[in-house]
Amino acid sequence: MDATMRPLYIPPQMGLYAEKHRLFDMMQEMLKGLLIHKPEQPVDFLINQLKLDSYDVPKICILGPPASGKTTIAMWLCKQLGVPRISPENLLTSSWSALTDKVQEYQRRQQKIPDELWAELIEERLQIEDCLHGGWVMEGLPESRELARAMLSSGIIPKHVVVLYAPDVVLIERNLGKRVDVVTGEVYHTTFDWPADEDTRLLLEAPGDISETETSRRLMEYHHNYPGILQSFGKHMKLINADQPCADVFSQVLTHVQVLPPTLAPFSPRILLCGPPGSGKSLQAALLAQKYGIINVCCGRMLKEAVAVETKLGELIKPYFDSGWPVADNIVVKLLSERLNRLDCHLRGWVLHGFPRDEDQAKLMKRADIHPNRVFFLNLTAETILERLTYRMLDPVTGERYHTLFKPAASKEASDRLLMHPRDTEEAVKLNVEAYSRLSSSLESFFKDGIFINGDQDPQTVFEYIESYIISPLPNPQKSF
Known part of the structure; x- marks a missing residue:
């Protein structure tokens, strides 16, 4: 803890440790015992309580x-x-x-x-x-x-x-x-x-x-x-x-x-959204950030910002952008760790999307002490993904996004100037979907507590499903006494 900063900076690792070992619940039980029994020697009483180790x-x-x-x-x-x-x-x-x-x-x-x-x-x-x-x-x-x-x-x-x-x-x-x-x-x-x-x-x-x-x-x-x-x-x-x-x-x-009672411990959501391209991860992250004030962390946008402001990591990332090669995983994880370890993410929570894409990246995140407590997999069929992405268009004048089927341009003039992003061509989409399908099973196995949601629904319906899992006081795991 850095005592020179105001307000005091609490490293996120402290919160993770307290959450993992249920320190808040332990302190609550000890305080409850003090108030009920009113011992003459409070310190000795607390020591005896800790020796009992009977909280669970x-x-x-x-x-x-x-x-x-x-x-x-x-x-x-x-x-x-x-x-x-x-x-x-x-x-x-x-x-x-x-x-x-x-x-x-x-x-x-x-x-x-x-x-x-x-x-x-x-x-x-x-x-x-x-x-x-x-x-x-x-x-x-x-x-x-x-x-x-x-x-x-x-x-x-x-x-x-x-x-x-x-x-x-x-x-x-x-x-x-x-x-x-x-x-x-x-x-x-x-x-x-x-x-x-x-x-x-x-x-x-x-x-x-x-x-x-x-x-x-x-x-x-x-x-x-x-x-x-x-x-x-x-x-x-x-x-x-x-x-x-x-x-x-x-x-x-x-x-x-066998299910532990809901805890009153402070809870900061750490949400990871996974899914194929076009599954709506960015939209759901934006909705969560807007409603609950948590920090929206888009991995792709974070890399671009690092390059734009010319940080030290941004200088390492720029050659990858110029060559068109994927950024090295260790650089991405280091940048991600810096962002998620800021005080706003620790206090308000975060929602991450765009990373990890495979099991190796997920293991790197774990070694960097990045531990999501809600992992959602948004599932779609390949046909639905093609329908969502290959009909997407962009207005280069206004920056507005359109969809030929679901959200066509309002005027012929705007419709005529619409452009398709190269990554939304049918060939590019199929390659990306194939890559995700090849890697997703190992990623799903790594996050054993992942929650699977049908992404082929109205966005608000998907959001309500995600929201129901976030606001509920899980996950107090089942305990075999």
Whole structure:
């Protein structure tokens, strides 16, 4: 960082490092912990937080009405992710807690356990090493808005809250057929999920609270408490229909919890537009720059400007222009690196088009620390490209561009003076398209996260597709915990 410049110049490499290692999220979590726990020794507290290295571990709540499949989904998730399952039942029957005596006292009196005591019990369980380092799946908690608020006040903040739902008629039918393995705790059903193993069937028992009256009462209680829970966890909640095969429900839940939550870290778009000649890269770049204020970096125009202003790199580029040979890749990458490392590109983001054209150029970009976070491939057929380019014309007087089919000149006088650029002849276009087709497959393989868009559409439609991927807070990649 150069302290002699005002405003301070922050090298782009710092931003790339922070983005790659999610430093902003880490600092946010640490600050959140300080504000919640208010430790007497903040530095020691932060050091301990860093030693835990638990920012990416799963912290999942599975909620839903009775018989929605919470237990089954939670148990399957725990097996898949290798994390402990926390439920009201195993919290109340545990012997590790210093609060066990208090809990048992309420149970003996047949009184409701206070939400504050539940929150303390949960907090104490989450401080055990398996939860601290590995994460957790919490089933059926919180059951009310008051408990949700108590959990949040204690710093128990899940990353994903999955809410299962189904019609009450379906839930009552499910509950009546529920059977539980007294050894493993696995849940089965007399109609939908009856075990094939005879020994397992002998261990099944009907829970004591599955009567229609009791189920209806619990459903009413759930519907009464749900709006309050929604107020507490609304931004984190994912609703999933439980009235479908259990394997399908689990697949949707697993997909959801493996995607990291959207980050609040500052984001500068670094967009790369690839595609054959005539695919509309220049137009889309101009539209993006106009709407979002990002820097439009056209590789060809950048080379011409360097020659025009006679920079040192421009002097190296000029002989290539005079001879008609392509500019050496290392010179292009050096010029590109200088432009993209300016402060405006770092703060506002950039959209690049015209480079790279092949895998070798893409590798040079990577070695120069040029890392786009959105790569779009605009695809067109060769026939469409020929139609777009071979009918393009230029008015040498006004500089206006026309197209014989889509945008003809307004007057005969203007039409008569239109000229075609040599690169738009049919022979030249075919050569360029053939060259792109030969090199594009390796380029697409290099950018594995590339987004493919049909470029043979209205330009505004193409822009809307590109825009939808830019404004969404991706790419937080899927994480296998």
